Amino acid sequence: MQEEAKRILLIDDDLELGAMLGEYLESEGFRVEIVTDGLDGMRRALSGEHDAVVLDIMLPRLNGIEVLRQLRENNEVPVIMLSARGDEVDKVIGLELGADDYVAKPCYPRELVARLRANLRRHYPSDRTPLPPPVVEAGGLEVQVAARKALWLGSAVELTASEFNILLVLARAAEAVSTKDELSLRGLGRARQSYDRSVDVHVSNLRIKLEGASQGAASIETIRGVGYRLQVR
Numbered sequence: 001m002q003e004e005a006k007r008i009l010l011i012d013d014d015l016e017l018g019a020m021l022g023e024y025l026e027s028e029g030f031r032v033e034i035v036t037d038g039l040d041g042m043r044r045a046l047s048g049e050h051d052a053v054v055l056d057i058m059l060p061r062l063n064g065i066e067v068l069r070q071l072r073e074n075n076e077v078p079v080i081m082l083s084a085r086g087d088e089v090d091k092v093i094g095l096e097l098g099a100d101d102y103v104a105k106p107c108y109p110r111e112l113v114a115r116l117r118a119n120l121r122r123h124y125p126s127d128r129t130p131l132p133p134p135v136v137e138a139g140g141l142e143v144q145v146a147a148r149k150a151l152w153l154g155s156a157v158e159l160t161a162s163e164f165n166i167l168l169v170l171a172r173a174a175e176a177v178s179t180k181d182e183l184s185l186r187g188l189g190r191a192r193q194s195y196d197r198s199v200d201v202h203v204s205n206l207r208i209k210l211e212g213a214s215q216g217a218a219s220i221e222t223i224r225g226v227g228y229r230l231q232v233r
């Protein structure tokens with residue numbers, strides 16, 4: 001039976017960052033609630049409805065340090081602190097008050113996911129966070145997630161880290177089209193800007209390598225104005 005998705009409370013007043021992190025966390029199997037000020041965030045955190053809290057330090061109405069202080073008087077839900085400041089004092093105070101981890105902004109979504117899963121495993125040792133399948137297969141293509149390897153009929157396809165990440169997103173999407181925004185967020189770990197052609201460049205290089213290794217049996221189709229789709233014969 002599939003485990004219920006872990007519930008994450010994200011307390012951050014940066015709307016753009018919150019939307020990006022929320023989308024990424026949900027793509028990784030979490031359920032996310034976003035609150036944009038400290039007072040409401042504290043009330044929601046005290047509800048006991050969440051498995052972990054991601055808490056910014058600089059918040060309107062009530063700062064993150066005070067939210068953490070009051071939260072720790074009542075429960076031990078895992079808390080990961082976020083801060084745009086490089087001030088070590090924030091980190092020390094947060095950890096002394098009972099924060100479980102600390103991530104400096106700007107943070108990479110993949111790092112946040114890794115830290116969340118590690119803290120959830122420590123707090124709920126008998127309850128594992130659902131993980132994506134360890135191997136994704138499409139015809140003769142095999143993408144090994146943990147080993148970060150791509151194989152065509154058992155032979156390795158040499159890819160850069162970004163090319164592998166993009167291939168994994170495309171392979172998981174199967175016959176669905178992956179938009180450029182999705183590929184940037186889930187493959188490169190950042191929101192895509194209108195002028196950013198990084199996804200196109202990485203996809204172009206990945207297409208060349210796939211077609212070469214598979215003699216044209218595997219390729220990446222361009223869906224004009226939308227994004228890309230993996231094609232495997």
